[in-house]
Amino acid sequence: xxxxxxxxxxxxxxxxxxxxxxxxxxxxxxxxxxxxxxxxxxxxxxxxxxxxxxxxxxxxxxxxxxxxxxxxxxxxxxxxxxxxxxxxxxxxxxxxxxxxxxxxxxxxxxxxxxxxxxxxxxxxxxxxxxxxxxxxxxxxxxxxxxxxxxxxxxxxxxxxxxxxxxxxxxxxxxxxxxxxxxxxxxxxxxxxxxxxxxxxxxxxxxxxxxxxxxx
Amino acid sequence: xxxxxxxxxxxxxxxxxxxxxxxxxxxxxxxxxxxxxxxxxxxxxxxxxxxxxxxxxxxxxxxxxxxxxxxxxxxxxxxxxxxxxxxxxxxxxxxxxxxxxxxxxxxxxxxxxxxxxxxxxxxxxxxxxxxxxxxxxxxxxxxxxxxxxxxxxxxxxxxxxxxxxxxxxxxxxxxxxxxxxxxxxxxxxxxxxxxxxxxxxxxxxxxxxxxxxxxx
Numbered sequence: 001x002x003x004x005x006x007x008x009x010x011x012x013x014x015x016x017x018x019x020x021x022x023x024x025x026x027x028x029x030x031x032x033x034x035x036x037x038x039x040x041x042x043x044x045x046x047x048x049x050x051x052x053x054x055x056x057x058x059x060x061x062x063x064x065x066x067x068x069x070x071x072x073x074x075x076x077x078x079x080x081x082x083x084x085x086x087x088x089x090x091x092x093x094x095x096x097x098x099x100x101x102x103x104x105x106x107x108x109x110x111x112x113x114x115x116x117x118x119x120x121x122x123x124x125x126x127x128x129x130x131x132x133x134x135x136x137x138x139x140x141x142x143x144x145x146x147x148x149x150x151x152x153x154x155x156x157x158x159x160x161x162x163x164x165x166x167x168x169x170x171x172x173x174x175x176x177x178x179x180x181x182x183x184x185x186x187x188x189x190x191x192x193x194x195x196x197x198x199x200x201x202x203x204x205x206x207x208x209x210x211x212x213x214x215x
Numbered sequence: 216x217x218x219x220x221x222x223x224x225x226x227x228x229x230x231x232x233x234x235x236x237x238x239x240x241x242x243x244x245x246x247x248x249x250x251x252x253x254x255x256x257x258x259x260x261x262x263x264x265x266x267x268x269x270x271x272x273x274x275x276x277x278x279x280x281x282x283x284x285x286x287x288x289x290x291x292x293x294x295x296x297x298x299x300x301x302x303x304x305x306x307x308x309x310x311x312x313x314x315x316x317x318x319x320x321x322x323x324x325x326x327x328x329x330x331x332x333x334x335x336x337x338x339x340x341x342x343x344x345x346x347x348x349x350x351x352x353x354x355x356x357x358x359x360x361x362x363x364x365x366x367x368x369x370x371x372x373x374x375x376x377x378x379x380x381x382x383x384x385x386x387x388x389x390x391x392x393x394x395x396x397x398x399x400x401x402x403x404x405x406x407x408x409x410x411x412x413x414x415x416x417x418x419x420x421x422x423x424x425x426x427x428x429x430x431x
Binding site for chain 1: 348
């Protein structure tokens with residue numbers, strides 16, 4: 001796999017695209033792709049990301065220039081810009097429980113028609129959802145989440161596209177790498193094939209469409 | 216001892232050797248400071264770590280090792296990292312022994328509201344709903360009252376976090392449990408009388424014959 005520039009990779013993303021972005025409060029987020037989304041002024045994006053990070057960090061950068069029109073996430077409380085835009089009805093925000101968020105992405109990437117979770121039963125979260133009883137216990141049917149593009153950040157990538165992650169920067173990245181039509185990856189280090197031992201590969205190379213050059 | 220220290224110290228007494236524990240933000244975070252040094256407890260951070268250690272000294276942090284708020288933390292020897300599906304599988308799947316969370320309201324049935332104030336504070340529930348639904352034991356650590364209003368209410372009027380009742384509430388004035396679905400006063404804080412607790416508590420509390428003071 002020949003690495004591409006961040007500029008060329010992000011140029012593939014049209015205005016109005018649905019993007020999934022890895023990271024937890026900006027940790028494990030492909031910052032260079034976010035910078036490039038800002039520079040290329042992509043607009044009307046539907047953002048699927050755990051949180052809105054903080055202003056100037058991770059996906060938080062997309063809210064400064066109001067590039068997001070819709071967000072699906074679990075927490076936006078630490079980004080005042082995102083809060084303002086939500087309360088001012090400039091963006092529509094679906095806030096969902098974090099365990100449900102990640103399982104919906106997993107379902108999207110694994111060919112499942114949805115998942116059944118007890119989380120949210122008896123709360124505002126159950127509104128409009130099918131409730132299904134299994135062995136007498138109520139669950140909510142939560143549907144799969146997929147995106148046009150997944151923007152993923154790894155610790156190591158090799159030239160096959162095999163990825164491994166580091167510490168708490170792993171989070172949603174390996175799940176999102178399975179749940180989008182096109183997967184674009186940045187990595188802290190791009191290493192020769194063989195450096196990542198087969199047992200240490202978390203995301204196998206065939207899932208990766210574009211590896212962004214560090215050069 | 217200040218209110219937060221009373222709460223955190225008392226909650227720490229609920230932890231047992233070998234427990235897998237998830238601490239929420241705010242007062243719950245302080246609980247880790249009061250776990251006896253010789254007792255081994257595993258702390259989970261829901262962004263993908265078991266074995267969180269203290270805040271690192273200056274120059275010893277790593278940008279890829281953070282807590283759920285994105286702040287630098289350390290990992291203890293024997294720590295494990297994993298993705299978010301595993302993290303919430305641990306939480307929802309009943310593998311977490313104890314979660315300690317903050318609260319806005321807990322009612323007489325033990326129902327918790329802690330994730331939004333409609334029209335005012337809508338940050339999102341993050342991991343709170345999964346934790347309350349799935350952890351083996353849910354302990355709420357919070358002030359007894361805020362701005363003169365009891366946070367132990369007859370019925371929550373804020374949106375609930377889960378249909379599951381919490382197991383224990385520890386405040387700066389009292390320890391409350393819910394045997395048989397009834398809010399029951401188990402202990403009072405040092406120097407606080409039963410009458411004093413009842414006077415500032417909106418929910419009706421069952422009061423056993425003997426209500427000891429917290430041993431801190």
